[in-house]
Amino acid sequence: MADLSVNICGIESPNPFWLASAPPTNTGDQIARAFDVGWGGAVWKTLGDPVENVYSRYSSIDLNGQRMAGLNNIELITDRSLEVNLIEIAEVKRRYPDNVVVVSLMVDSNPDAWDTIITQVEQAGADAIELNFGCPHGMSERGMGAAVGQVPEYTCDITGWAKASATVPVFVKLTPNITDIRTAARAAKNGGADAVSLINTINSITGVDLDSFTPRPVVGNQSSHGGYCGPAVKPIALNMVASIAADPLTEGLPISGIGGIATWQDVAEYILLGSTTIQVCTAVMHYGYRIVEGMAEGLSNYLDSKGMESVNELRGLSVEKVTDWQSLDINYVVKADIDQDKCISCGLCYIACRDGAHQAIGAERGEDDKTKVWIIDDLCVGCNLCSLVCPVQGCITMEERDFGQTHMTWNEYTSDAPPGDLIPRPKHDLTIGERS
C-alpha cells in the first residue's frame, strides 16, 4: 500500500485529495463529514464581506445522457457571517488536527482589509490561506476575484500584501480567463506566493432555454455569464498546470491542481503533470464526498502496480513529455490496425475517416451482409480518429512502423543539414470524381 501523504509548502497532508473552495466546503459540518470519509484537506468557501446570492445559481451541460459533463455557476462567495465561519474553522481544526484547512479569502483591494481578515483566520487555526483571484462573476465587477487575477501587477501587489500579513503559507488561485496562464503564475510568484491553485472556473453560458429564450441558469427572465467547471474543463486545466510546471520562471512553485477531477485516474494525471495536491468540487456536487474512497484506493493500487512507495515519486513525471510541436519527431509513424475478430460492423470508423479525416478506410457489405471495414495502409496518416470513435475496446489499435527512419524534428528538417530523409507522406490529392 503506497504512501499517499504529501507536503505542500511545508503543510503535511494525509493525502493529496482536497476539496476546492466551493459549495461542498460551505460549512464546518460539511467539511467534518468530508474528513470523516477520507478527504485530506479542504479549502473553505471564500470568506469576505457579506454578499447576497440570487435564487437559481447552477446550470449544466449533459452529453449524450451523461448528466453534468460540465457545470456552470453564478454563486458568489460565502453568504454566511464571518463570525460563524471563524467559529467553525476553529472547531474543525480542533476535531481534525491532522487534516488541512485552507481558507479562501477575497476582500477589497487595500492592504488593511487583507491584513484584518488574514489575522482573523490565522487565529481561528487555518493551515494556509488561498487568495481568490479567480471568481469570474459578481465579485469581479466589484474589483475583486478575476479582476485581480487578470492583471499581473494587481496579482503581484496583493499577493505581496497578503504575504506581509500572513504567517501561514499563501496560495494564489488563478483564473483561466486570460491568454497565458504562466504570466499570472509568475506574478503570483513574484509577489511571494508559496503555491498556486488552478484553475478557477471558465467564463461560460451553458445554454439557452429554447422556449423563453433565457440563458441558463434562469434568474427571473434573465441570466448572467457564470463560471464553468466539471469534466469538460479538465483538458484545459491540465494544459495550464503543465505549462506552469514546465516554466523555468516558476520552477519549484508548488501546484494544487483543479478542474474536472472525479477519479483516481484524473488525480494521477494532475500529479504526473506537476501537481502536489488536487482539489475537487463538481464531482462531489454530483456524487457526494464518498467518491474519495475510490480515488484513494485506485491511486494506491496504481502506485503499487508501478512499484512506487510514495505518491511523491509520481509527481511531475509527465512534465518533460510535453514539448513544443517543433520538437516532435516527424519521422515517427503509426498506422491503424483493425482486429477483424473484434469488429462489430458499426461502420463508424469508416464514415469518420471518409467524411472527417483522411479517406483511409474502405468499407463494403460482406457476404454475411455485415459491414466489412479495412485500413487502406497507403493513405493512413495515423491520426487516431478511427480508434477514437470505435466503440469496441482494443478493436482498432495504432501500430508503430519501423522504416529504418531517423528521428527528425521540424526544426532539424528545415535546417541546412537535416539528419536524414523525411519519410514519404500519404498523398491525398484526388480531385472530385477520381474517387472509386
Place this chain on the structure above:
Amino acid sequence: MSEALAAEETMTQDEALVEAHRCLMCWDAPCTRACPTSIDVPGFIKQIATDDLVGSARTILSANILGASCARVCPTEVLCAGACVLNDLHERPIDIGRLQAFATDDVVFGGGPVFSVAPPTDFNVAVIGAGPAGLSCAAELAQRGHDVTVYDANEDPGGLNTYGVASYKMDRTTALAEVEFIRGFGVGFRQGVSVGRDISVDDLVAWHDAVFLGVGLGSVPPLGIEGENLVGSVDALDFIAGVRAGDVDVVGQHIAVIGGGNTAIDAVTQAAKLGADRVYLVYRRGRDEMKAYPHDIERALTSGVEFIYWSAPIRVEGDEEVQSLICERTEHIVTADGSVDLVAIAGSEYSIPVSMVMRATGQEKRRSFFDSIPGVVTDDGGRVVVNDDFRTGSDRIWAGGDCVNGGKEVVNAVAHGAAAARDIDRTLRSESQGSGA
C-alpha cells in the same frame, strides 16, 4: 386488460432518452437494412435523443405509415433489433420497437398533421381491403394527391391490426387511431362492403383509374376431423377477434391450440394471459420445425403454455360442447429413397381434456376470388402473381400484402402497399402526360 398491457410497454421520456443514447449511430446501419420498409432507425433515434419527437415521427412514418403498429407487432428480434451491432458486443440490442412507439404515438394519437398532402389530381383509386397493405397504399396515394376510396368487408377498418393481432401485442385503440391518422390525408373508407359479393371487381375497375388488392387471406379452414362442429371448436383468428371485441372469457378453462406458426403462438399466449387454467399448444412436429419466432415461443413458455410436440389431432370429442381432443403421437421416419416422412405411431392415441379447441393451421388463400378477376393470376400456392412494382397481370390492378406473399408480417404488407402506390402514381401520371401531348 389489453389496454393495461399495452400501456405497460410504453416508454417514459427518461427511459427513451437513456435507450436512445445507447445507439451507436452506425453507418449504413444494419437495423435499417433489416427493415422491410427501410426506416432510418439511427436517424429517428437521434431525433428522440435531441428532443425532436415530431421529426422522429416524420422520419418513421415517411418510410412506414403504420410505424406505430409495426413498433408493437414487428418481430424486431429477427429484424432491426436482431441486426443491431450491440448483439456482437454481447450487449442488449437497442429496443427499437419501443423507441418507435414512443416517437410515433403522439402523432398517431392525434398530435396534428406531420405531412402535407400534394395538390389534388384528377385520378381516383380503389383500394380493396383496409388492412396494413391497403392502408399503406391508400395513405401513399392520398399524400400524392389522388382520390382514394378503401372498400372493406369488416365493420371497422384496420384488418388484422384491428381484428387479428393478439391484444398483448397491440390494442384495438392503437389500430383505429392509426386508421384515423390515415383518414386525415383524405382517404375515404367504405366499411361493410364485401368486394366480390356486394360489388364486383369489374365495377371497381370501371369506376376507378386503378385498383389495389390488399385482401389478405381467408379464414383457417376446418382440419377435416370428426367433432369439429362441436361448440368450442373455433378458428384461432376468430378467438383473437373475439378477445379484441371484449366478449371472450376463458378464465379457468382448458384449451388446446393446434398449429406451430405465429397465429398458434398468439392464440396460446393470449389465452394464457387471459387466465385460462391450462393451455396446450399441439404441434405435429418438434420445436425446431415450428415456424413461430423463438422470442414468441419463449413468451408463450413463460406465460405458462404447455407445448405438446409430435402429436396430431385425430378427433374432437364431446356431446354438444368440446370435452376432449384426441391425438396420436407422430414421428419422422426416413424412407427408402432417403426423404423424411411424418407418420403416426400406431396405437398411440391419447386424450387431452379440454373445453376449447382452436385451429391455427394456416389461413386459406382466396384463390377462387382472384380467379374471377380477368388478368389476375395466382401461383401454385394460391398467391397473386405480381411484378417488381406489385402490378398483377391486369394493367389496372395492383396487389400486395398477405395475398401476394402468402402471409408475412405487417411491415412486409406496408412495404408492398407503399411500393404499389408509387407505381400506380407513376403509371397514372405518365399516362396522363402521354394523352395530353
